[in-house]
Amino acid sequence: MHIPDGGEPKSRRGRGVTMQDVGRMAGVSQVTVSRALSDPAKVSPDTLRRITQAIEATGFVPNALAGALASRRSGLVTALVPSITNIIYASMVQAFGLRMRDAGYQILLSETGLTLEAEEETLARHLSRRPDAVLLTGIHHTARTRRMLLASGIPVVEVWDFTETPIDACVGFDHAATGRAVGDLAADLGHVQAATVCAGDERAKRRMAGFATQFTRRGGQAVLELGYDDQASLAGGRAALARLLDEMGFDRGLVFCSSDILAHGVLIEAQARGLRVPQDIAVVGFGDQEFSDATNPPISTVHVDREAFGRAAAEALLSGIEGRRDGPAAIDLGFRILRRGSA
Amino acid sequence: MHIPDGGEPKSRRGRGVTMQDVGRMAGVSQVTVSRALSDPAKVSPDTLRRITQAIEATGFVPNALAGALASRRSGLVTALVPSITNIIYASMVQAFGLRMRDAGYQILLSETGLTLEAEEETLARHLSRRPDAVLLTGIHHTARTRRMLLASGIPVVEVWDFTETPIDACVGFDHAATGRAVGDLAADLGHVQAATVCAGDERAKRRMAGFATQFTRRGGQAVLELGYDDQASLAGGRAALARLLDEMGFDRGLVFCSSDILAHGVLIEAQARGLRVPQDIAVVGFGDQEFSDATNPPISTVHVDREAFGRAAAEALLSGIEGRRDGPAAIDLGFRILRRGSA
DNA sequence: CTGTTAGCGCTTTCAT
DNA sequence: ATGAAAGCGCTAACAG
Numbered sequence A, B: 001m002h003i004p005d006g007g008e009p010k011s012r013r014g015r016g017v018t019m020q021d022v023g024r025m026a027g028v029s030q031v032t033v034s035r036a037l038s039d040p041a042k043v044s045p046d047t048l049r050r051i052t053q054a055i056e057a058t059g060f061v062p063n064a065l066a067g068a069l070a071s072r073r074s075g076l077v078t079a080l081v082p083s084i085t086n087i088i089y090a091s092m093v094q095a096f097g098l099r100m101r102d103a104g105y106q107i108l109l110s111e112t113g114l115t116l117e118a119e120e121e122t123l124a125r126h127l128s129r130r131p132d133a134v135l136l137t138g139i140h141h142t143a144r145t146r147r148m149l150l151a152s153g154i155p156v157v158e159v160w161d162f163t164e165t166p167i168d169a170c171v172g173f174d175h176a177a178t179g180r181a182v183g184d185l186a187a188d189l190g191h192v193q194a195a196t197v198c199a200g201d202e203r204a205k206r207r208m209a210g211f212a213t214q215f216t217r218r219g220g221q222a223v224l225e226l227g228y229d230d231q232a233s234l235a236g237g238r239a240a241l242a243r244l245l246d247e248m249g250f251d252r253g254l255v256f257c258s259s260d261i262l263a264h265g266v267l268i269e270a271q272a273r274g275l276r277v278p279q280d281i282a283v284v285g286f287g288d289q290e291f292s293d294a295t296n297p298p299i300s301t302v303h304v305d306r307e308a309f310g311r312a313a314a315e316a317l318l319s320g321i322e323g324r325r326d327g328p329a330a331i332d333l334g335f336r337i338l339r340r341g342s343a
Numbered sequence C: 001c002t003g004t005t006a007g008c009g010c011t012t013t014c015a016t
Numbered sequence D: 001a002t003g004a005a006a007g008c009g010c011t012a013a014c015a016g
Helices: A019-026 A030-038 A045-058 A064-071 A087-102 A116-127 A143-152 A175-188 A202-217 A234-246 A260-272 A306-321 B019-026 B030-038 B045-058 B064-071 B087-102 B116-127 B143-152 B175-188 B202-217 B234-246 B260-272 B306-321
Strands: A076-081 A106-111 A133-137 A156-159 A169-172 A194-198 A224-227 A253-257 A281-284 A301-303 A329-332 A336-338 B076-081 B106-111 B133-137 B156-159 B169-172 B194-198 B224-227 B253-257 B281-284 B301-303 B329-332 B336-338
Touching: A019 A030, A019 A045, A030 A045, A064 B064, A076 A087, A076 A116, A087 A106, A087 A306, A087 B106, A106 A116, A106 B087, A106 B106, A116 A133, A116 A143, A133 A143, A133 A306, A156 A306, A169 A306, A175 A202, A175 A253, A175 A281, A175 A301, A175 A336, A194 A202, A194 A234, A202 A224, A224 A234, A234 A253, A234 A260, A253 A260, A260 A281, A306 A329, B019 B030, B019 B045, B030 B045, B076 B087, B076 B116, B087 B106, B087 B306, B106 B116, B116 B133, B116 B143, B133 B306, B156 B306, B169 B306, B175 B202, B175 B253, B175 B281, B175 B301, B175 B336, B194 B202, B194 B234, B202 B224, B224 B234, B234 B253, B234 B260, B253 B260, B260 B281, B306 B329
Parallel strands: A076 A106, A076 A133, A133 A156, A156 A169, A169 A329, A194 A224, A194 A253, A253 A281, B076 B106, B076 B133, B133 B156, B156 B169, B169 B329, B194 B224, B194 B253, B253 B281
Antiparallel strands: A301 A336, B301 B336
16 A cells, blocks of 8 residues: 655655655654654654754644644634624633633634524534634524534533533623613612613623613613614714604613713713713713723723633633543623713 | 543544545445535435435534645635734724635634734744635734745735735735825824824834824924834823823824824813814824714724725735736725814 | 545554 | 554545
């Protein structure tokens, strides 16, 4: 089967330098080159030197595809988020990627958009690359997504939402609870009227619902609810307050927004109309974005430590990969209400 | 998560179902399964049906690692950007990824941070996965980066900056020219004093320098220049204007910022001090971010079509991969000055 | 339309 | 400390 190289190398179509080539130049076999790279201590100093020189001379770059196929470890980790242009997810993935990179893994990142079906299809493509672990956003997935994940047998972490019964591991927080906490704040501050402005996914809606429930339970009037399908934006926040004021009979009170950018828009629109914040209109955002404490007045918001989510998710996967984790893990990292000038 | 061995007939250590397995179940050889997947038209309808059933029954997921090794095409495309939490790069990569995904490629994305050495190291790791093409941010790279790229023989596109002599292809714009154009605007508006606030990379500095050169050439006073090492932020913009006003003798005039977020900070600080914008302080940003036309007043800025960069970069690589491109390509996508209320 | 044969460039295992 | 042999799971010729 294996025809020995009869002296002269056959004309190599592919242009890549192989370990074979490096070994030939260094006067050792291909395996020794492999060893020199994966565990230098296992080859003699002299051999190592010659191999290093040969690598330098040839510009050899190991083929990780072949390595992964042979070792059954790809060194790849899948990360699936709704959108990378959303700072919430971007900063989480950034922290996740840093930790995984330190552990020797590379991130295969994809956007899944809004539907679970898109997530399922993207996941299938990713699994064909045989990742060593998977990060998913959210706790709701299609049946086939779950099945594929289970069948793959690799560690999985679901982030940015919380459940006691994750596929494998979960790192998140209780979205409805954040809304209820803001509802309490609104009631504590003595507001009678309140409104919500939502331009996010299902999780954002749950936050808004938690707010409405708690605010009315605490004696507030029925909450005016405004929802948008497009991405959160300053313009959207301005338009929302305008609509609340001009068309929906909102007079004065607290506005809870699904993101700080919407809250900032509400703030700007209020000021453009000569309304005082927080006296006439109070506003609370979500996410504690970088700009939120530098506006005038600074924006009250719900803080969640996005980087911590990314790091914790990485740890959960690493412990799974290395078999240090016995069973499922569900970690609630919680949140903090940041009361600032806007409410 | 530990999935018990499903008790397969043959003691397969590896838990993946292979084409071999699928073929056996469908009563055909492994190659036929491969064909059914890559080119269904080459297989008889009846065979195809049986194969499809077998795939369904086994939950077979093709191993792209093996496929890539055998075919010498990984279906992977490398994208290297300074930071994914910077909306500038995130939106560019998003558009790039969409186009490449449509063409059947998956993106291997990494952050390179600020140094060319980090870029080099990251690139080396990426090349070991044998990507079919590479996207790089900027036109400055280490010698070894260039050497590795040239040796790999795959299409390369450098984005977000412009040169007539790219490694392979280039899609960008002239940063200094944007600064000069804003310098002209400042002069046209009759400003005598001007300042720059920069919190970005080398390209941002080139924009600021272009502004200063042109503004003084047009008769303006020497430009006050403020530079920060940290990321651009609202707070940074506010602090910058405060410093300009309180410590550097800036009185009234135009402030050109390296990003819209800084410009927004300047705007807020000016208003907090009771200064009129644009009468007392005029401000121009860069990037035309989503919020920039919804502030009060809206921010004048330099618009660059980030999505267009991403798409054009994708096209450049695709034409290279498919051999449709003969030689290097250098595309200057230009920019537009958007004059709004802030200047 | 389908099968056979020969690798892709590595890691693993077992000798030496 | 080093090497030979045997795959990893797939694609690419080439037959038939």
